[in-house]
Each structure stands twice: as structure tokens, then as C-alpha cells.
Amino acid sequence: xxxxxxxxxxxxxxxxxxxxxxxxxxxxxxxxxxxxxxxxxxxxxxxxxxxxxxxxxxxxxxxxxxxxxxxxxxxxxxxxxxxxxxxxxxxxxxxxxxxxxxxxxxxxxxxxxxxxx
Amino acid sequence: xxxxxxxxxxxxxxxxxxxxxxxxxxxxxxxxxxxxxxxxxxxxxxxxxxxxxxxxxxxxxxxxxxxxxxxxxxxxxxxxxxxxxxxxxxxxxxxxxxxxxxxxxxxxxx
Numbered sequence: 001x002x003x004x005x006x007x008x009x010x011x012x013x014x015x016x017x018x019x020x021x022x023x024x025x026x027x028x029x030x031x032x033x034x035x036x037x038x039x040x041x042x043x044x045x046x047x048x049x050x051x052x053x054x055x056x057x058x059x060x061x062x063x064x065x066x067x068x069x070x071x072x073x074x075x076x077x078x079x080x081x082x083x084x085x086x087x088x089x090x091x092x093x094x095x096x097x098x099x100x101x102x103x104x105x106x107x108x109x110x111x112x113x114x115x116x117x
Numbered sequence: 118x119x120x121x122x123x124x125x126x127x128x129x130x131x132x133x134x135x136x137x138x139x140x141x142x143x144x145x146x147x148x149x150x151x152x153x154x155x156x157x158x159x160x161x162x163x164x165x166x167x168x169x170x171x172x173x174x175x176x177x178x179x180x181x182x183x184x185x186x187x188x189x190x191x192x193x194x195x196x197x198x199x200x201x202x203x204x205x206x207x208x209x210x211x212x213x214x215x216x217x218x219x220x221x222x223x224x225x226x227x
Binding site: 004006034036043044045046049091093095105106107108109110111113 | 151153155158159160161162163166204214215216217218219220
């Protein structure tokens with residue numbers, strides 16, 4: 001079945017540094033990828049929609065200059081958390097839709113646990 | 118996208134059927150019912166989805182009422198590995214996003 005690979009699975013960084021998270025669709029092409037954030041014991045919150053070849057669409061309240069999204073190819077989207085602070089510590093999850101199977105399910109990555117010290 | 122309402126938590130004995138309800142009374146005609154589950158510290162896993170008809174796959178069955186205002190996910194023989202948070206989501210088939218509610222925390226016990 002279709003697989004979405006997310007890397008790294010866990011990252012610890014110092015406050016003020018930037019962290020890049022990669023999301024790859026391994027056996028399908030994804031015109032659109034989605035980035036979610038999840039705090040402990042809470043549900044997933046959509047942060048932004050990443051469109052190949054164009055600017056990402058951010059949800060209300062999500063700072064686009066802090067969470068940089070790049071979707072340069074049909075199989076790769078990256079989320080960069082710039083100048084990370086402890087409050088950015090969270091579980092980040094990406095998902096992707098197969099462009100040839102638009103009426104079907106979204107595939108999710110395994111998530112990235114970010115801890116900012 | 119239509120909102121959904123699910124019980125916060127449920128328990129089920131191992132080997133028994135787990136029936137997880139979901140209300141989606143404002144669902145639109147072109148919106149599907151999707152079910153995902155999330156095991157602790159992992160990404161959501163797709164279970165099943167449907168539009169009007171009942172659906173079954175190797176993981177579960179989805180029963181959608183005739184008026185489509187509610188549905189039930191059935192895990193026929195729950196195991197301990199089915200312990201997870203189960204999310205019911207309604208969205209169009211070409212939805213630009215899936216909006217997650219609080220889900221149902223299913224605890225399968227011996």
C-alpha cells in the first residue's frame with residue numbers, strides 16, 4: 001500500500017535553532033500534502049496545506065514565517081520550524097493524497113516528536 | 118466540513134466486537150464518512166470510509182444509517198492492539214483537508 005515517510009521521527013534542539021522535517025510519498029505522487037500538529041492528549045490540528053509548486057495555505061493562527069513549508073516536488077514536502085522555542089515542542093504529522101486517487105483516503109506519516117530545550 | 122460527535126471513551130473486552138458510534142447530523146450529500154485511528158505516538162492509520170452504503174474490509178465494518186446522520190464502526194473481534202483513539206471524520210472525497218475531532222479512546226481489556 002501507499003506509504004508516507006516522515007523524517008526524523010524524533011528531534012531535540014536548543015531554543016532559537018531551526019528544525020526541518022521531511023515528508024515523502026514513497027510510491028505515489030502527491031499534489032497536496034498536509035501538516036498537522038498535536039499536543040499531548042489533544043487531537044490533531046491542521047497547520048497548513050502544502051501545494052506542489054505553489055505557496056502553502058496556512059490555517060488561522062498559524063504563523064507562516066515561523067513554520068516554513070516547501071513542496072518542491074510531487075513526492076516531497078518540508079516543514080521548517082524557525083527559531084524554535086519550548087512552546088513549539090509538539091508532535092508534527094504530515095499526510096498526503098495520491099493525485100491519481102483523489103476520492104480515496106489520506107495517507108499519514110509516522111510523525112515527528114519535536115522537543116525544544 | 119460537517120462536525121462529528123463521538124463518545125469520549127469506551128471499553129471493550131478482548132475477543133468481543135467493538136461498536137464505535139459517530140453522529141454527523143449536518144453531513145452533506147457529497148461528504149464521505151472516514152474512520153482513522155491513532156495508536157499512541159504514531160501517525161493516524163486509515164481504517165475505512167463510505168458514502169452511503171455499508172462497507173467492510175479486513176479491518177472493520179462501517180454501518181451508515183439510511184439518513185446518513187450517524188454511523189457505527191465495528192471491529193468484529195477486538196484485540197489488545199486495537200487500543201487507540203478512533204476518529205470519525207466527514208469530508209468530501211476530494212477534500213482539501215481532514216478536520217479531526219476529539220475522537221473516542223477505545224480501551225480493549227483482557
